[in-house]
Amino acid sequence: MRKTAEPNQKTIEHAEVGTVVFKKNPRSKRITLKVKTDGTILITLPKSVAYKTAEPILEEHIAWIKVQLEKAKVKQKKTALSYKSTYQIRNKTLQILPSDRDALRISNQEDRIEILCPQIWDLSKKEVQEQLQHLITEILRSEAKNYLPERTEDLASQKGILINTIRVKKVKTRWGSCSSKSNINLSLYLMLLPDDLIDYVILHELAHIKHQNHSAAFWNHLEDLLPRAKALDKQLNAYRIPFL
Ligand SMILES: [Zn+2]
Numbered sequence: 207m208r209k210t211a212e213p214n215q216k217t218i219e220h221a222e223v224g225t226v227v228f229k230k231n232p233r234s235k236r237i238t239l240k241v242k243t244d245g246t247i248l249i250t251l252p253k254s255v256a257y258k259t260a261e262p263i264l265e266e267h268i269a270w271i272k273v274q275l276e277k278a279k280v281k282q283k284k285t286a287l288s289y290k291s292t293y294q295i296r297n298k299t300l301q302i303l304p305s306d307r308d309a310l311r312i313s314n315q316e317d318r319i320e321i322l323c324p325q326i327w328d329l330s331k332k333e334v335q336e337q338l339q340h341l342i343t344e345i346l347r348s349e350a351k352n353y354l355p356e357r358t359e360d361l362a363s364q365k366g367i368l369i370n371t372i373r374v375k376k377v378k379t380r381w382g383s384c385s386s387k388s389n390i391n392l393s394l395y396l397m398l399l400p401d402d403l404i405d406y407v408i409l410h411e412l413a414h415i416k417h418q419n420h421s422a423a424f425w426n427h428l429e430d431l432l433p434r435a436k437a438l439d440k441q442l443n444a445y446r447i448p449f450l
Contacts, residue, residue: 223275234252235252
């Protein structure tokens with residue numbers, strides 16, 4: 207008898223470990239279980255295998271999953287903002303310092319930005335982390351608006367490229383984008399990159415004005431604009447925003 211096909215994905219709430227995602231993958235040959243660094247528990251199974259077949263495997267591995275979840279937590283904690291955290295926003299060093307005031311304050315100087323944080327606050331608390339992240343994002347937004355549009359216009363005029371609008375946005379998933387109408391969007395998180403990588407992203411988007419894809423013609427054009435483009439692209443792909 208033919209069974210009706212099960213959906214490609216299913217999520218359950220497990221009493222001990224929380225959300226578990228089951229995914230069917232036509233390419234997998236066996237059932238695999240993993241805990242991702244963000245704490246997602248994922249069970250992948252071949253398309254022909256029923257979800258209930260994987261359930262005993264999940265139960266057998268509950269202890270192991272708990273250990274992996276703890277490890278993921280420790281890893282996530284490492285990237286939390288602390289008094290030891292320093293970030294480079296182009297030529298400025300950003301640092302969080304303890305202060306005896308009772309509210310957050312920013313001191314913005316020529317070569318450094320200090321976030322003065324009440325020392326009575328518990329930095330390990332989620333609300334404090336969120337406030338600090340929000341503040342850093344606003345600092346980055348302001349620095350980005352001062353730098354990125356002007357730099358983009360300079361590079362565009364140097365290369366003889368016409369652009370329409372330039373916008374700075376809070377985008378975590380990509381550094382930049384370019385529309386068919388020559389509108390350029392840049393992520394404010396670019397400000398955490400070294401100058402040569404910022405220029406690379408800008409020139410990459412400028413190159414998209416001529417080629418709206420990543421074809422060989424696009425890369426040739428980009429390498430005309432910036433001879434080290436491919437090497438810089440590799441460097442950029444290895445980069446992770448430290449506190450996100
Ligand atoms: Zn691109």
